[in-house]
Amino acid sequence: MPNSEPVEVDPRSWEGSRRRFLRNAGVAALGIPMLGGLVETLSEVPADASTRDRARLTKTNDILAQGSVFASHPTYTFNFVNHVTTNPFFVPTQYGAADACALFGCKYQWTGSSTSVVAEMVTAMNTATAAGVNGISVPVIDPTAFIKPTNSALDAGIPVLAYNANPPASTASQNHQLCYIGQDLFQAGVEAGNRILPLVSKGDLVAGLIATPGSLNIQPRIDGASSVLKPAGIDFVEQGTGALLSQESTAVEAYYLGHKDVKFMYAVDDGTGEAVATTITKHGLAGKVFGSGWDIAVPELKAVQSGALAFSIDQQAYLQGFLPVMYLFLFTITGGLMRPSDTDTGLYFITKDNVGPYLAAPSRVEGSTTAQTVLPKPTTAIIKADAGLS
Amino acid sequence: MSSPALQVPEASVGVTPAPPTTTGPGGQRLRRLIERREAAIFLVAVLLFIYFAIKSPAFISYANFVTLTQFLAPIAVIGCAEVLLLTSGEVDLSLGTVFIAFPFITYFLWANHGFSIGLATAVGVIGAAIFGLVNGLITTMFSVPSFVTTLGTLFALDGAMLLLSNGTQETMTLTGTGGNILGNWSWAEILWAGAAVLLMYVVLHRVRFGNHITATGGNLLGAAEAGVPTRRVKIYCFMLAAALAALIGVIDSVRITTLDPGNDGTLVMFYGISAAVIGGTSLSGGRGTVIGGALGAIVLAFLYDGLNITGVSAYTFQLVLGIAILVAMIANVQLHRAAMSRFGRRVTS
Numbered sequence: 001m002p003n004s005e006p007v008e009v010d011p012r013s014w015e016g017s018r019r020r021f022l023r024n025a026g027v028a029a030l031g032i033p034m035l036g037g038l039v040e041t042l043s044e045v046p047a048d049a050s051t052r053d054r055a056r057l058t059k060t061n062d063i064l065a066q067g068s069v070f071a072s073h074p075t076y077t078f079n080f081v082n083h084v085t086t087n088p089f090f091v092p093t094q095y096g097a098a099d100a101c102a103l104f105g106c107k108y109q110w111t112g113s114s115t116s117v118v119a120e121m122v123t124a125m126n127t128a129t130a131a132g133v134n135g136i137s138v139p140v141i142d143p144t145a146f147i148k149p150t151n152s153a154l155d156a157g158i159p160v161l162a163y164n165a166n167p168p169a170s171t172a173s174q175n176h177q178l179c180y181i182g183q184d185l186f187q188a189g190v191e192a193g194n195r196i197l198p199l200v201s202k203g204d205l206v207a208g209l210i211a212t213p214g215s216l217n218i219q220p221r222i223d224g225a226s227s228v229l230k231p232a233g234i235d236f237v238e239q240g241t242g243a244l245l246s247q248e249s250t251a252v253e254a255y256y257l258g259h260k261d262v263k264f265m266y267a268v269d270d271g272t273g274e275a276v277a278t279t280i281t282k283h284g285l286a287g288k289v290f291g292s293g294w295d296i297a298v299p300e301l302k303a304v305q306s307g308a309l310a311f312s313i314d315q316q317a318y319l320q321g322f323l324p325v326m327y328l329f330l331f332t333i334t335g336g337l338m339r340p341s342d343t344d345t346g347l348y349f350i351t352k353d354n355v356g357p358y359l360a361a362p363s364r365v366e367g368s369t370t371a372q373t374v375l376p377k378p379t380t381a382i383i384k385a386d387a388g389l390s
Numbered sequence: 391m392s393s394p395a396l397q398v399p400e401a402s403v404g405v406t407p408a409p410p411t412t413t414g415p416g417g418q419r420l421r422r423l424i425e426r427r428e429a430a431i432f433l434v435a436v437l438l439f440i441y442f443a444i445k446s447p448a449f450i451s452y453a454n455f456v457t458l459t460q461f462l463a464p465i466a467v468i469g470c471a472e473v474l475l476l477t478s479g480e481v482d483l484s485l486g487t488v489f490i491a492f493p494f495i496t497y498f499l500w501a502n503h504g505f506s507i508g509l510a511t512a513v514g515v516i517g518a519a520i521f522g523l524v525n526g527l528i529t530t531m532f533s534v535p536s537f538v539t540t541l542g543t544l545f546a547l548d549g550a551m552l553l554l555s556n557g558t559q560e561t562m563t564l565t566g567t568g569g570n571i572l573g574n575w576s577w578a579e580i581l582w583a584g585a586a587v588l589l590m591y592v593v594l595h596r597v598r599f600g601n602h603i604t605a606t607g608g609n610l611l612g613a614a615e616a617g618v619p620t621r622r623v624k625i626y627c628f629m630l631a632a633a634l635a636a637l638i639g640v641i642d643s644v645r646i647t648t649l650d651p652g653n654d655g656t657l658v659m660f661y662g663i664s665a666a667v668i669g670g671t672s673l674s675g676g677r678g679t680v681i682g683g684a685l686g687a688i689v690l691a692f693l694y695d696g697l698n699i700t701g702v703s704a705y706t707f708q709l710v711l712g713i714a715i716l717v718a719m720i721a722n723v724q725l726h727r728a729a730m731s732r733f734g735r736r737v738t739s
Contacts, residue, residue: 077701085704110703115654119646123461127698130454131446144561144647156453212652214558240557 070333075107078328079128080321081121081138082112083165083217089270089295089317092367093164096321099364099372104329109133116212118145125149129156135328139165139182140175141216147174159331161340163320165217178331179340181323183315185217188347189224189268192292195311195349196225196264199290202233204263209252209276211269213240221268221294241272248275253282262289270295273312277303296350296358296366304355314348314358318365354385427670428682434718435689442696449699456576458695460645463583464489464658466687467638469665470590470680471631476663476671477594477678478627479607480529480536484521484544485635486659491551492518492636493643494651497562498554507568511640515633521547522632526625544656555651563647573644582641586634591680593630603627608676665690668719689718 080097082090097108111128113120121138122145128136129152136153140146140162150160154176164182167175200206206229208222222238229236241251252275256262265280267273273293277300280291286307293300293312303309327340350358362369378386442449468485475482496514499505505513525543529536564572573579594600605613606620614620643649667673668689669682693714697707 082704086708107701109698109701110705111698111707112704114704114708115657116650117653117657118648118650119642119653122646123457123695124698126457126460127454127695130451130457131448131699131701142559142561142646142648142650144563147647152453213556214650215652240552 070104073105073333075105076134076329076332077107077109077131078135078137078325079109079111079124079131079133080163080324081124081128081136082110083116083118083121083139083141084114085110085112086114088297088367090321092318092365093321095364095367095370096318096323097325098321100322100325100329104325106134106325106329108325112138116141116215118142122146122149126152129153129158132156133158134332135159135161135324137161137163137181137324137328138177139163139217140167140177141165143168143171143216144174147171147176150176159328159340161324161327163324165215168216168220179327179342181327181340181343182320182345183347184344185220186224186227188313188315189221189226190228191224191347191349192221192266192311192313193225193228196229196266196290196292197232197234199310200234200263203235205235205237205259205261206264206266207255207259207262208236208238209241209255209265209267209272210238211241211248211272213238218268225266225268241275248272249278252276253279256283256285256289265289265291267291267293270297270300273297273309274299274303277308280308281306298359298368301350301355301358304350304352305359307352310351312350314346314350316345316348316365317367319343319345348386354382357382427677427679428685430721431669431682431685431689431718434721435685435692438689438692438696442692442700445696446700449696454695454699458691459577459580461694462687462691463579464638464642465661465665465690466583466684467586467634468658468662469669469687470587470683471634472662472666473669473671473678473680473683474590474594474603474627475536475631476666476673477607477675478603478624479610479675480624480627481540481663481673482522482525482628482631483537483540483656483659484525484547485631485662486655486657487544487547487551488518488521488632488635488655489639489642489658490649490651490653490655491547491639492521493562493639493649494551494555494560496640497560497643497649501560501562507564507572511572511637514640515636518636519629519633522629523625525632526628529628530621530624548655551651555649557651559651560649561647562643562649564644569644573641579638579641579645583638586638587680587684590630590634594678594680599623599626604676604678606675607678661687661690664715668715690715 078097078101080093084090094110097110100106101108109128111124113124118141121141125136125138125146126149129149136158138146138150138160146167153160160177162175162177162180162182165185166172166180166182167177196206208225210218210222213219213222226236226238239251239255241248241255248271252265252267252272256265256279265276267276270293273291273295274297276291276293280286280289281303290310291308293303293309295317296312296314300309300312304312323343323345324340327338330338331340357375358366361373361375362371363375364370364372448454468489471485472482492514495517496507496510499510499513500507521543525536525539528534528539528543563569564574571578594603602613602618602620602623605616605618606623610620665686666678666683667686669679669684669686671678671682693711697710702710
């Protein structure tokens with residue numbers, strides 16, 4: 001064993017080192033609160049708000065807290081646990097949450113995992129529960145992992161909602177989120193399958209391309225399409241593409257090069273949809289091989305406009321941030337009389353015919369700008385199309 | 391006339407010694423504490439604790455303490471495993487993937503082949519140790535830098551896991567006493583982690599093998615010429631690190647009831663290496679402290695949990711966490727340099 005006895009040295013040397021130690025300790029003692037101050041400054045308003053918006057949001061919060069619409073109430077804090085915190089799909093979701101908080105005089109925190117690590121999401125939920133927030137919203141991307149943290153939150157008197165991904169039927173009775181706000185994922189897959197059928201023939205190869213197989217926020221879209229295509233005699237196969245856009249691009253192109261008889265490439269997430277559009281464009285496949293995307297990332301919308309993609313699907317991510325805040329606020333301020341209810345945020349097919357308004361001007365609800373704007377009122381055609389009248 | 395207790399080391403020859411001072415046993419003990427490599431990171435941990443406790447009383451609530459320990463456990467185990475490896479002069483980038491992947495073996499043996507969960511866990515851990523053996527053999531027999539070896543095995547293991555699992559999440563729900571011991575009970579994971587860290591502390595600091603690890607990392611040629619079996623030392627470190635990473639991976643999977651092959655193990659690996667380094671372990675080998683690694687993991691856990699509980703949102707979170715790690719590391723390095731320059735090579739450890 002090494003000799004652990006210290007060497008006695010000149011006390012003046014020791015004194016110098018002690019001074020340096022104390023200096024460094026002082027730096028740490030000052031640095032941590034300063035770091036905390038930086039955190040506080042950066043956390044006061046959504047990081048994406050413009051300076052003018054910051055002032056407006058803060059002022060609005062002050063007014064509402066004084067009870068101009070609702071009775072005076074504490075500033076409630078609602079926690080959004082997310083599985084891909086830095087994914088651009090959820091930028092409009094955060095805008096929705098921020099706008100709802102501004103309207104109702106609340107605050108929200110955006111936390112969770114940036115890479116769909118369930119353990120991190122569970123930790124984030126438990127931390128929110130320990131912090132005593134007023135409500136939690138979580139995408140239930142795992143059938144069982146969120147059962148315990150949800151129950152813990154409920155035991156602590158914190159309501160929990162599910163958004164963007166709902167628990168499967170097999171564990172629905174054990175997952176006690178008050179409601180689900182988002183797209184009906186399986187039904188969306190069914191509708192997508194119905195759109196694909198007219199473009200292919202019996203026996204054709206259709207690839208279902210999915211970033212993370214098994215993940216509850218996207219797997220049901222594959223399952224829904226499969227339930228339509230396979231009984232119709234379509235050779236429907238599922239192919240994983242990876243969670244990163246660079247991975248997806250390579251995976252999709254490699255799949256096409258190895259399966260040049262594929263007739264339709266059906267993507268169930270925006271990254272894979274972009275990859276499909278890139279592959280179709282790069283190899284000049286428009287009209288010969290069809291593809292589809294999901295959600296309303298600008299590259300996908302442009303691909304729909306150019307014809308590289310037959311359609312994409314809008315699930316209104318903005319509402320998946322706005323509605324949880326509204327429901328939790330009303331539930332809290334009414335003592336539970338206004339209960340959150342399951343809300344389908346929509347399944348809207350974007351095709352070449354109706355993609356125009358999405359690309360005409362940036363909008364906060366699409367996440368393409370931080371500015372609050374008023375867009376031209378919907379045309380009669382849009383209204384009738386949304387009502388199911390062509 | 392010098393006090394008998396005051397001995398001037400060779401490095402101070404030529405320096406006029408100061409008049410002897412009388413320092414009692416309590417003062418000497420305090421000085422030895424402050425001289426320790428871990429003193430700086432301990433101070434940082436205390437300051438963080440105080441800061442977050444003041445900022446949010448919920449930080450010191452029982453519920454948060456449980457959450458904090460659950461986040462801390464895997465980082466502490468992987469961090470201290472990296473301490474062993476870094477001290478021996480190597481590094482293992484695949485530990486995070488081992489943490490994610492080998493629980494799948496346990497799961498498949500238990501769910502599909504009728505193994506008891508204990509036996510399935512043992513097989514998974516042994517499998518991980520064999521994986522560590524492969525890392526060690528490639529590194530030592532073929533003289534491949536461990537950075538490269540473990541980078542390659544990280545990808546290979548990741549691919550193997552995806553093939554084995556077909557890329558699909560699995561649910562692992564255990565019940566009964568076995569389930570409680572293996573992760574259902576709130577404190578199970580941190581107790582397992584504590585036992586693993588204690589084992590690594592004994593290995594590095596309390597038995598001869600620890601001397602061999604330090605010698606191998608500090609001076610490979612000198613250690614070999616002194617009769618230390620340097621190759622075997624490194625291989626054993628790889629095996630032990632992988633085995634413990636797999637074990638805590640099983641516990642963690644049972645706790646959250648899910649195994650996801652799409653999970654990114656590199657993040658927990660980076661947390662582990664960060665914990666080891668900010669705790670005072672040298673990246674160049676020859677100097678490591680398991681206590682420091684554990685304290686480094688505690689600092690990271692305080693930061694992660696504290697920032698969450700005080701309401702910091704995800705975008706700001708990454709920025710602040712990164713800066714905080716840098717600040718903690720700089721403070722640690724400065725303090726250690728001060729100790730090294732004043733006290734020469736011999737510093738209490």
